[in-house]
Amino acid sequence: METLCLSQSKITKIHDICEGYNNDSAELINILHATQGTFGFLPAEVQEVIASRLDIPVSKVYGVVTFYSFFTMTPNGKYPISVCLGTACYVRGAEKVLEELERQLDIKVGETTNDGLFSLDCLRCVGACGLAPVISIAGKVYGRVSPDKVKKILSEYYYQE
């Protein structure tokens, strides 16, 4: 009974990662970490392959993936956006910035835009409290962001496309 498909090269890649941890189910979190590092996300079929390789129920893999907010089953956008909601950023209006990003991109936190360009996540403190509120896009940090600057920042990336 086949319901899910994955290319042979990806299956081999996952097997290699599992092999690197001796197919030890106690290393599940590390294996998921490495796999997400390779593929960017952990779709159902990838979890199935890991489960069968480690000889554990796929429900257990899924339980771990949904427990840790780090793991994601949806692919990140080309430009992942992180909004800092640490104390300093929060009191200086990070939530308003986040709302504006959600409105501009028409997605919620944890989602990816339909064109695959942007994904939106929150984090707690990037260590740049002096620049609060802070957002980062694909590793580039923007400080003193206000809702009215959001559109302009995003347009840089649309322009690059």
Next chain:
Amino acid sequence: METVKVIIDRKELEVPKGTTILEAAKSIGIRIPTLCHMKLEDLNYENNPGSCRICVVEVEGRRNLAPACKTECTEGLVVKTYTSRVMNARRTVMELILSNHPFECLTCSKNGYCELQTIAHDLGIREVRYTGEQSVFPIDRSPSIVRNMNKCIMCRRCETMCNEIQTVGALTAVHRGFEAAVSTAFEKDMTGSTCSYCGQCVSICPVNALSGRNNQQEVLNALADPDKIVIVQTAPAVRAALGRDFGFEPGTLVTGKMVSALRYLGFDYVFDTDFAADLTIMEEGTELLHRLSDYLKGDKEVKIPLMTSCCPGWVSFVEQHYPDLSSHLSTAKSPQQMFGAIAKNYFAENLGVARDKIVVVSVMPCLAKKYEASRPEFAVDGNPDVDISIYTRELARLIRYANINFEELPDSDFDRPLGESTGAAIIFGTTGGVIEAACRTAYELYTGKRLEQIDIEELRGLEGIRSATIDFNGLPLKIGIAHGLGNARKLIEEVRNGTSPYHAIEIMACPGGCIGGGGQPFHKGNMKVLRKRASALYQADRDKTIRRSHENPYIIQLYKEYLGEPCGALSHKLLHTHYFDRKEIVGILDETKNEE
């Protein structure tokens, strides 16, 4: 063994080092309440996440309250289990749990059997001071089990049962915090999961988050339909447990009262699945002898060991996890389905009515039997051999519903011909019983001699995995027995590795066999209850005049008049089945098509 002295509620006692306060208290009759803790003594399994925090107690010298289930006794420990501080904490915890639990007790099918309800009552909760958001999860209805996570208290007993004891791996805790729930992989419905419908999660759920599918109304509708002939069959394990719901001691056989109640409910014929169990022995026993004879002739293709196929939870388990070994399963249908096939063909023809005039209802100790009855291969033109399957607790509810005073009912006998059975059939309800019944018949058919020692004690008991060698006149027949799917997995792994020493293996998915089925009155992990149910069935076997399936006069008549011979052409058509590969695998994508 090193022991320590402790004082619990002013009582001094000595316990082995490492004993938890909860267990120590229990040993002197102090029942500290808990919702998550579950210990299945004989199975060596414990669910002990320490998550409910209802069992907190005061330990002298400790600043914080201690969870009794997680705190081990040390020398000189002084414990108080009901100070006002303890009771305040317990009530607060309880109110917090209740703040996210629907107040539907009156309409809940667990009403009266719910552990949350009992503890709320014992703690004297009269109001819940906390209000706020409540979880809203969709209700998942499979043919056998209903999963309502709005009622879940996250004790995770079901997760332990499904993963550690049964090794089915269908249920798991997903997400975290307020969104946390027990679900399946990718939060599919249970029908899309690896669930085998054994129903053991339902047996140990303290609330009604997991419950059996309810089909009582369909039974009532059939009984009210004047155009239908409604036949009921009752499985062997039901009669040893039904009484429990009416205040009888565990293991009281209520066969006669059950038959009277069913007749009172309005069934046209009250028959016995035991008849079909005798029939199963004829078919499965013959199949075993055929396979053995081929095997002894040196046939390398023949599938030995033969594995029993009576248990639908086990059959699902093989189809999901070991489809490559399904040819080791006996092709004989389960007694429930054999009964349905005989009722809708042989019996219908004898009555001179069409099969769709007949409604076959089965009363089973089992939730998986509902799923089994719904399998499409067990229907002819959409008309199933078994129309409705209900479990023991549902029958108890129907009896109450019909205003029957069960305790006062006189005893009566099953109808003939499909109500006649032997002692061999009755022991089908307990682990080891099917293979013992099969041995009684196979021995006599194989050797042509009388089996003198009819009680085959080496096959009995409640150990998870057992084995025995029965001397078939010089042929040492090696038998393996397992109950509980985790134990079954160990035996089938040996088959896969080619190291299985057995000729025949009996498997029952539930701990104890059908007597511990998911549809039985809740035994709450108390193995003493299971032992009593098992001895009741062995006693019923001893009380029977006929104790060998092949000597059942109505079985002999059935073969003579209708079926011909065991494993013959008509038997194959009506009484045997085939299995499917239900294992989910990730297929390999054709990369040239470039669509992923």
